[in-house]
Amino acid sequence: xxxxxxxxxxxxxxxxxxxxxxxxxxxxxxxxxxxxxxxxxxxxxxxxxxxxxxxxxxxxxxxxxxxxxxxxxxxxxxxxxxxxxxxxxxxxxxxxxxxxxxxxxxxxxxxxxxxxxxxxxxxxxxxxxxxxxxxxxxxxxxxxxxxxxxxxxxxxxxxxxxxxxxxxxxxxxxxxxxxxxxxxxxxxxxxxxxxxxxxxxxxxxxxxxxxxxxxxxxxxxxxxxxxx
Numbered sequence: 031x032x033x034x035x036x037x038x039x040x041x042x043x044x045x046x047x048x049x050x051x052x053x054x055x056x057x058x059x060x061x062x063x064x065x066x067x068x069x070x071x072x073x074x075x076x077x078x079x080x081x082x083x084x085x086x087x088x089x090x091x092x093x094x095x096x097x098x099x100x101x102x103x104x105x106x107x108x109x110x111x112x113x114x115x116x117x118x119x120x121x122x123x124x125x126x127x128x129x130x131x132x133x134x135x136x137x138x139x140x141x142x143x144x145x146x147x148x149x150x151x152x153x154x155x156x157x158x159x160x161x162x163x164x165x166x167x168x169x170x171x172x173x174x175x176x177x178x179x180x181x182x183x184x185x186x187x188x189x190x191x192x193x194x195x196x197x198x199x200x201x202x203x204x205x206x207x208x209x210x211x212x213x214x215x216x217x218x219x220x221x222x223x224x225x226x227x228x229x230x231x232x233x234x235x236x237x238x239x240x241x242x243x244x245x246x247x248x249x250x251x252x253x254x255x256x257x258x
Contacts (some may be wrong), residue, residue, distance in 0.1 A: 037067035083109035144214035199257035
């Protein structure tokens with residue numbers, strides 16, 4: 031079963047989540063120290079990380095950024111901070127999902143299952159493990175994208191956006207379609223999150239004019255991956 035790492039300064043919340051998720055079959059490791067959490071993430075190589083935002087010494091956004099330097103494991107923020115800016119900041123720093131407290135334990139498990147399912151789908155071997163467009167190479171097994179042999183350094187969400195678009199070339203991809211592919215669900219409120227992830231990817235592709243033009247905006251509808 032999947033290995034989870036829970037990082038939260040609230041010991042009571044940690045124990046409640048640990049007990050429930052262990053009962054659901056997960057192997058669960060916990061810590062209430064953010065720096066210890068970074069070390070545990072590096073040593074344990076968990077399949078998914080649940081991360082609080084408001085913690086002493088280091089907030090969850092900084093912890094997420096440091097973990098992203100060595101791990102692509104999906105990260106779910108669990109926090110009482112519910113503003114749009116907070117959610118966007120979570121995505122920008124490398125988070126994969128954002129759950130606002132209070133939340134139900136059933137919803138928590140569903141969200142964990144969703145990010146794990148997407149991760150498994152992304153690394154699974156299909157008809158071909160490598161997609162190539164111009165000098166851009168997408169390696170499904172390595173979960174990386176390369177341009178002229180150089181790693182683009184895409185975060186997990188950025189890679190997922192690129193892979194989904196590359197698998198649907200020269201087609202209009204709606205915000206809803208892309209949102210469902212990224213998050214496993216979609217509501218109108220998720221459009222901003224989709225746009226943020228696409229914007230982050232575009233910045234990584236801006237190193238060359240040939241890459242800049244790969245993703246076109248389809249006004250009021252979504253995007254198109256142009257594979258000429």
